[in-house]
Amino acid sequence: MVALDINGQAKPSGTWRKKLSGATGPLVGLLALCIFLGFSTDAFFSLRNGLNILDQITVIGIMAVGMTFVILIGGIDLSVGSVLALSMMVMGWTANIAGLPLGLAIAVALLASAVSGLIVGLLVTVFRVPAFIATLAMMSAARGVANMITDGQQIVGFPDWFMMLAIDRHFGVLTATVFLMLFVVLIAWLFLHYRAEGRMLYAVGGNPEVARLAGINVQFVTIAVYVVSAVLAGLAGIVLAARLDSVQPSSGFGYELDTIAAVVIGGTSLSGGAGGIGGTLIGVLIIGVLRNGLNLLNVSPFLQQVIIGVVIVLAVGAETMRRRRA
Amino acid sequence: MTQPVLTLRGISKHYGPLQVLKSVSLDVHPGEVVALLGENGAGKSTLSGIIAGSRAPSEGTMTWLGQPYAPATPREAIDKGVVLIHQELKLLPQLSIAENVFIGRWPTRNGVVDRAEMERRAQEQLSRLNLHIPASRKVAGLSTANQQLIEIAKALALDAKLLILDEPTAALGGAETEALFEQVRKLRAEGVGIIYISHRMEEIKKITDRIVVLRDGERVQEFADSATPVRTVVESMVGRSLDRLFPPVPVPTERPVLQVSNLTSAMNAFRDVSFEVHAGEILGIAGLVGAGRTELVRAIAGADPVKAGTIRLNGDVLKLRDPADAIAKGIVLVPEDRKDQGLVVAHKISENLIYANLDKLGSRWITAGLKKAFAEKAIATFNVKGRAEQHASDLSGGNQQKIVIAKWLMRDPKVVVLDEPTRGIDVGARAGIYDIIVNLARQGVAVIVVSSDLEEVLGVSNRILVLAQGNQAGILNREQANDVSVMELATI
Numbered sequence: 001m002v003a004l005d006i007n008g009q010a011k012p013s014g015t016w017r018k019k020l021s022g023a024t025g026p027l028v029g030l031l032a033l034c035i036f037l038g039f040s041t042d043a044f045f046s047l048r049n050g051l052n053i054l055d056q057i058t059v060i061g062i063m064a065v066g067m068t069f070v071i072l073i074g075g076i077d078l079s080v081g082s083v084l085a086l087s088m089m090v091m092g093w094t095a096n097i098a099g100l101p102l103g104l105a106i107a108v109a110l111l112a113s114a115v116s117g118l119i120v121g122l123l124v125t126v127f128r129v130p131a132f133i134a135t136l137a138m139m140s141a142a143r144g145v146a147n148m149i150t151d152g153q154q155i156v157g158f159p160d161w162f163m164m165l166a167i168d169r170h171f172g173v174l175t176a177t178v179f180l181m182l183f184v185v186l187i188a189w190l191f192l193h194y195r196a197e198g199r200m201l202y203a204v205g206g207n208p209e210v211a212r213l214a215g216i217n218v219q220f221v222t223i224a225v226y227v228v229s230a231v232l233a234g235l236a237g238i239v240l241a242a243r244l245d246s247v248q249p250s251s252g253f254g255y256e257l258d259t260i261a262a263v264v265i266g267g268t269s270l271s272g273g274a275g276g277i278g279g280t281l282i283g284v285l286i287i288g289v290l291r292n293g294l295n296l297l298n299v300s301p302f303l304q305q306v307i308i309g310v311v312i313v314l315a316v317g318a319e320t321m322r323r324r325r326a
Numbered sequence: 327m328t329q330p331v332l333t334l335r336g337i338s339k340h341y342g343p344l345q346v347l348k349s350v351s352l353d354v355h356p357g358e359v360v361a362l363l364g365e366n367g368a369g370k371s372t373l374s375g376i377i378a379g380s381r382a383p384s385e386g387t388m389t390w391l392g393q394p395y396a397p398a399t400p401r402e403a404i405d406k407g408v409v410l411i412h413q414e415l416k417l418l419p420q421l422s423i424a425e426n427v428f429i430g431r432w433p434t435r436n437g438v439v440d441r442a443e444m445e446r447r448a449q450e451q452l453s454r455l456n457l458h459i460p461a462s463r464k465v466a467g468l469s470t471a472n473q474q475l476i477e478i479a480k481a482l483a484l485d486a487k488l489l490i491l492d493e494p495t496a497a498l499g500g501a502e503t504e505a506l507f508e509q510v511r512k513l514r515a516e517g518v519g520i521i522y523i524s525h526r527m528e529e530i531k532k533i534t535d536r537i538v539v540l541r542d543g544e545r546v547q548e549f550a551d552s553a554t555p556v557r558t559v560v561e562s563m564v565g566r567s568l569d570r571l572f573p574p575v576p577v578p579t580e581r582p583v584l585q586v587s588n589l590t591s592a593m594n595a596f597r598d599v600s601f602e603v604h605a606g607e608i609l610g611i612a613g614l615v616g617a618g619r620t621e622l623v624r625a626i627a628g629a630d631p632v633k634a635g636t637i638r639l640n641g642d643v644l645k646l647r648d649p650a651d652a653i654a655k656g657i658v659l660v661p662e663d664r665k666d667q668g669l670v671v672a673h674k675i676s677e678n679l680i681y682a683n684l685d686k687l688g689s690r691w692i693t694a695g696l697k698k699a700f701a702e703k704a705i706a707t708f709n710v711k712g713r714a715e716q717h718a719s720d721l722s723g724g725n726q727q728k729i730v731i732a733k734w735l736m737r738d739p740k741v742v743v744l745d746e747p748t749r750g751i752d753v754g755a756r757a758g759i760y761d762i763i764v765n766l767a768r769q770g771v772a773v774i775v776v777s778s779d780l781e782e783v784l785g786v787s788n789r790i791l792v793l794a795q796g797n798q799a800g801i802l803n804r805e806q807a808n809d810v811s812v813m814e815l816a817t818i
Contacts, residue, residue: 194691196684203681206670213629213667214682214733215653273672 025318026266026282029311033286037293044296051173055166057288058181059084059243059252061281062236063259064266065188066229068280071263072192073205073225074272075131079120079138080233080259084252085146087113087234092155092247102159110234116142117230121223139256146249154248158241166242177239184232189277201225205272261308262287265315286311329392330355331487331519332377332408337386339372339543346372347543349386354488354519359510361530361552362523364540365563365752370523373540374490377521378410379403391487409481410490417473419466424448426465427480451479455509470615471502478509489513490521495529496750498778501614501817507533525752526779527556541565564754571757572785573764575804578607583772584657584741586626589635595621596796599635603741603772608763610787611776613816617793619776620662623743626774627659628652639740653682656740660730660747662776664723668730671719675710675729676701678718682733704732708762724755731762742766743774748782760786780809792816 037044063080070077091109095102116138123134165176174182192198203211204221212218233252241247266283268275290311294304330353339347347369354360364370375381377388379397388395390406397403400410417426424441425432427448432439448461455475465473474494481489491510495503510533514520522534530537530552537549539562547562560571584603591597596618603609613619624630626637628646637644639655646652649659661667669678676697680687687696701714708728712721718729727747734742744763748756763786766773777783783790790807792799792815799815 194693196680196687196690196692199677199680199684199692202673202677203670206673207666209667210670211681213627213649213659213661215650216681216684217648217650273670 025322026279026286026315029315030282030286030289033289033293037289037296041293041296044293049292051169053288053292054178055175056292057284058177059236059240060255060258060262060287061181061284062184062239063233063255064262064280064284065184065277066232067259067263068188068268068275068277069201069225070229071268071270072201072272072275073222074208075124075222075225076135076260077226077229078132078135078256079116079142080229081252081255082139082142082146083113083116083230083233084237084240084255085249086116086142087237088241088247088251089146089149089249091238091241093149096155096157102162106238109238110231113230113234114227117227118223120230121226124226125219125222150249152249154246156246158245162242163245166239177242180239185277185281192277202273258287261312265312267319328355331391333389335387337373337376337383337388339376339381339384345543350540350545352538352545354521356487356517356519357514359514359520359522359534361534361537362521362540363530363537363559363563365754368540369543370540371492374410374492374521374523378408378490404484407485407487409484409486410492411477411481411494412492417465417476420464422462422464423452423459423476424461426476427451427483447483448479451482454482455479471498471505474498474506475509486518488519488521490523492523493525493750495524495526498615503529525750527559528781539563560753571753572760575608575764575786575788576606576768578767578788579605579770581605583640585638587636589622589625589637590633591618591621591625592631592633593621594796596793599798601791601801603774605770605772606767607788608767608773608775608786610783610790611774611793612780612783612790612812613793615778617816618796619793620745622793623659623745623774623776627657627743629659658734658737658739658742660734660742660744662745662749664726664730669718669726671717673718674714675712675716675718676714678729679704679733683736686737704736708732709758722755723751724758727751727759728762739771741772741774745776746778747775748779780812783812784808
């Protein structure tokens with residue numbers, strides 16, 4: 001980012017700032033939070049606790065990548081928590097009740113998620129239903145289908161290798177699920193930053209009419225983004241299933257709001273066209289570190305909710321102030 | 327002469343070291359229309375903001391009807407009777423005309439809004455403007471011209487003694503402009519002082535009593551007679567002598583590139599339009615607002631649907647479902663609304679340039695270096711005053727427009743359609759845009775220019791297609807075309 005000073009001269013700011021594209025505020029907040037927790041608790045700065053935090057944020061982290069895409073194009077996706085549950089139940093049913101191999105069941109679950117994303121995408125583009133309404137409807141419908149699959153019952157008992165994905169620390173540090181999240185984040189970052197298709201999301205979010213007149217297929221981009229968001233929510237469901245070693249249709253209740261909070265704390269603008277994965281990763285980490293730290297400090301879960309609410313307001317408020325000054 | 331309603335003495339404004347107004351003095355008398363002229367960035371909007379209370383001057387004093395005047399908020403200015411009417415209309419479309427007129431100061435009775443009284447009083451203001459629309463009607467769906475008049479009615483309901491009109495005709499066609507002027511003259515006769523900001527010299531001549539020119543924040547000249555030759559005024563604005571505004575128009579080839587036959591809009595905006603544009607030719611499209619000009623060119627660029635007719639490019643019939651189809655064939659559109667259709671103003675210049683060229687960068691992996699190189703080439707080619715990393719919103723209108731044009735010309739298009747290419751762009755920067763248009767034709771591109779500015783259409787076109795209420799009224803050659811012949815066709 002190059003700021004203009006008052007005489008029109010260029011004032012180059014550091015390249016590290018450029019890479020984070022507007023996420024400096026959240027990054028400072030995250031560092032301050034870590035330093036505070038490092039002084040006020042003994043357990044915070046330990047490898048073990050760090051790995052715990054990573055384990056805890058995998059589910060939200062994967063969903064937040066899809067949500068970043070959606071919010072970047074100026075949309076919103078309220079259905080991710082329910083799609084996560086749908087994906088879990090489809091996987092559980094296909095593997096344990098229909099008796100197919102678990103690997104195949106995972107593919108079927110992701111396919112089911114993709115279909116729900118496709119329905120949302122078509123509603124938003126072809127039928128011009130506002131994203132808020134379309135995904136609100138999908139939030140209800142997907143949750144309902146998830147419940148119908150087993151009549152609200154949970155399914156337990158998956159192969160050992162599946163559970164180990166979330167437990168076994170490879171090279172002594174990272175589990176397969178954490179690897180998966182980092183991989184998703186890295187791919188998404190490269191995609192948004194460097195791929196032509198990634199830049200299209202910014203164009204569509206910045207102004208859909210400009211994008212259309214520039215020859216970008218706005219409908220296709222929009223549908224694809226909702227499909228990706230749903231598939232990533234489905235993938236998060238698989239990860240959650242591995243972590244819990246069970247699937248239940250009530251999973252992921254309210255996750256959509258945590259996910260949106262993480263994206264917004266990370267500096268992606270709800271009006272679309274500005275933000276990115278770097279910020280979202282920081283937003284997810286802030287929520288993860290905050291929860292972990294507040295637990296270490298024995299803060300009650302109710303008070304934790306209040307604090308997270310305050311953090312959302314502070315993060316977005318600081319970002320708005322920064323933009324106004326710029 | 328009478329006592330001025332408003333006097334400004336030594337008004338300066340600086341933001342840090344940047345001085346945008348330097349000791350400007352101005353008097354506005356009741357019943358006169360003062361033109362405030364200047365290029366973009368000359369300080370016109372800062373000055374009108376100061377008068378209307380949205381900005382505070384750094385130095386200087388103002389008096390209002392003989393009393394010291396220093397409004398801290400727009401509300402304070404409005405209460406005194408100073409009303410600024412913005413270029414962009416600020417009406418609430420889903421509310422009634424009456425509600426818009428009285429917004430924030432609804433007449434009440436026993437604590438509830440008295441709708442009958444409100445509508446009666448609004449109707450009064452509307453009839454004062456010769457606007458015969460029921461005040462209870464919703465604003466949505468009214469023409470831009472009528473919305474403009476409602477803004478004025480709003481000002482009248484506030485008992486305005488000074489009206490600042492900031493480019494009121496930017497979105498109006500000839501007949502509507504005339505209707506607006508009639509109201510302005512009426513207000514002038516009623517003793518309202520008016521500051522009129524516009525880029526259109528013809529209008530200034532017609533409606534204003536004297537001209538005050540600002541350049542670089544300074545009041546450089548005043549012309550007591552608004553009939554001063556345009557060139558003299560423009561030269562005072564840009565601070566140098568202008569050799570010419572329009573470059574010589576090249577002679578087109580005999581080879582038709584774009585052939586449109588019996589094209590009919592699916593939205594009923596135009597019907598049965600047929601014309602050809604040759605390689606190296608500039609076809610102007612003129613007509614009143616609502617004549618279907620924009621819709622016609624949008625259809626050619628694939629942005630709006632057509633019901634019947636064909637578009638041929640180099641003999642091949644095109645089937646255009648969306649702009650991407652047209653772009654792939656080499657037909658590109660520079661849309662009429664630069665800020666809402668041409669650019670994502672909050673994004674960088676380099677980003678804006680690549681949005682239209684994502685398939686032309688040589689690689690689908692867009693590195694910072696590739697983006698920068700591409701943007702710098704465009705900036706150098708079109709002599710844009712700006713840098714790749716600047717946000718589009720930081721550029722002047724003329725430079726923004728150059729970016730919108732540049733993003734297409736990097737693709738070697740065969741047909742370039744420009745809709746209102748110089749709307750809101752100051753005179754000095756216009757010549758630069760005209761040079762680009764004429765150069766395109768020289769390179770053998772077929773060019774279509776739509777404009778509400780008659781002088782512009784006449785100045786750059788080889789031929790002029792005139793639309794009237796969606797019908798093709800005729801095509802005039804350069805030799806036959808003048809403002810009278812075009813307006814005759816446009817008002818059929």
